Amino acid sequence: MxxxxxxxxxxxxxxxxxxxxxxxxxxxxxxxxxxxxxxxxxxxxxxxxxxxxxxxxxxxxxxxxxxxxxxxxxxxxxxxxxxxxxxxxxxxxxxxxxxxxxxxxxxxxxxxxxxxxxxxxxxxxxxxxxxxxxxxxxxxxxxxxxxxxxxxxxxxxxxxxxxxxxxxxxxxxxxxxxxxxxxxxxxxxxxxxKANVANPTPSPQPKVDQAKPVVNPQTTWTDNLGDTWHAEDGKFISNTALHLRWGARPSASTIAVLPAGSVIKYDAWSRGNEFVYVRQPRGNGYGYVAVRNAHTGEAYGRFE
CATH class of the missing domain: 3.20.20.80 (Glycosidases)
Structure with missing residues (x-):
């Protein structure tokens, strides 16, 4: 149940x-x-x-x-x-x-x-x-x-x-x-x-059928800052100005300020303590954009 x-x-x-x-x-x-x-x-x-x-x-x-x-x-x-x-x-x-x-x-x-x-x-x-x-x-x-x-x-x-x-x-x-x-x-x-009731045993959890393709399979890795990243090709369209940074931290140096309406193509995302970041491939490495408040879940635009 x-x-x-x-x-x-x-x-x-x-x-x-x-x-x-x-x-x-x-x-x-x-x-x-x-x-x-x-x-x-x-x-x-x-x-x-x-x-x-x-x-x-x-x-x-x-x-x-x-x-x-x-x-x-x-x-x-x-x-x-x-x-x-x-x-x-x-x-x-x-x-x-x-x-x-x-x-x-x-x-x-x-x-x-x-x-x-x-x-x-x-x-x-x-x-x-x-x-x-x-x-x-x-x-x-x-x-x-x-x-x-x-x-x-x-x-x-x-x-x-x-x-x-x-x-x-x-x-x-x-x-x-x-x-x-x-x-x-x-x-x-x-x-x-209720008070003084032992931890109830839940219903048996459905097992993943390993022979069945997993929905949205994810490749994950941990970077040298300890952040866990998930591979995902996607597109994000901002509804406000956002900082494109050299790292997935508010303190990282700014590459550019992207105006509202910017289309950000990304290949991975990570949930930090403050924000959810996406990673944008660039000719000389990667840029990082905070696209969601990690606490409230508020997105700064829409995903496509």
Whole structure:
């Protein structure tokens, strides 16, 4: 049995919550110790009115994990027991990213106060950072076939569970909306919201048929900066002025400023802490352009 979800934040359209494919909605509640999503209550109530299962997530800011857990729980106190609790562990705006004890301390504090074990949202490449939570928590892995996979069709590709026995959920798109598949039924989803319930076992995950061509096969590699790149021939048309740089970093030297409407042909993409970059082949090497906000998913144009 599987379920599908979307996740939303303050900048999300209500239409994402209303999408008929989504059986569950995961709402950003807090970040760090100083931010509460001003649309949280509205988004939760809209999802409830549509009969959708709920989840609430805290975006790690990298401060004291106990203080952030307390801030999360204090602000969603009225929702405890009504939906899955999630810690969002990403590099953007997270000063502790790379720390292998931060999430463990956060989930322990949430469990101490509520009896609920959080589900951990993390990219496949950072699973090792949360491996010490594998015996207690479910894992929601982020891995995309491409940055233009704007479909509810689940890509046919392998996704690692790291130290976790299985994947609880998989976020497989991050463009026009974040789509996820969960290897749960509604009863198992509800168990994640309840206190003192062991981590439910998800439904068996469909195995990839190795004899069948994989949709959008990807060639990946890691460069000398530690960035993971994915081969993909594509075209991006900007809707604003963008910097073409010698490297995939905001600090890299500028080759040129490309005006709005520029057509950028690229052969690979990489998701960094701040931006998603594409690589443009040039006569004397490569240029790099930030085409999407890695945190919010906002694209600075359209892909073709």
């Amino acid at each position: 599987t379920m599908y979800s979307v996740d939303v934040y303050s900048g999300s359209s209500d239409s994402i919550i209303q999408d008929s494919h989504a059986q569950a909605v995961i709402v950003k509640a807090t970040q760090g110790t100083g931010y509460v999503n001003p649309k949280c209550n509205h988004q939760v109530e809209l999802a409830k009115s549509l009969g959708k299962k709920l989840g609430y997530y805290h975006y790690a800011g990298g401060g004291d994990p106990v203080a952030e857990a307390d801030y999360f729980i204090d602000n969603i106190n009225g929702y405890i027991g009504t939906g899955m609790l999630i810690i969002d562990w990403e590099g953007y705006q997270n000063s502790a990213f790379g720390n292998t004890t931060w999430v463990r301390r956060f989930v322990d504090r949430v469990h101490d106060r509520t009896g609920v074990w959080c589900v951990i949202y993390v990219s496949e490449s950072a699973l090792a950072q949360v491996a010490n939570c594998a015996n207690d928590c479910g894992v929601w892995v982020a891995k995309y076939a491409s940055m233009t996979w704007g479909s509810w069709t689940v890509p046919n590709m392998a996704v690692s569970s790291g130290a976790f026995k299985f994947i609880t959920g998989w976020q497989y798109t991050g463009g026009d909306m974040d789509r996820s598949i969960w290897y749960l039924d509604e009863a198992a989803w509800d168990k994640f919201a």
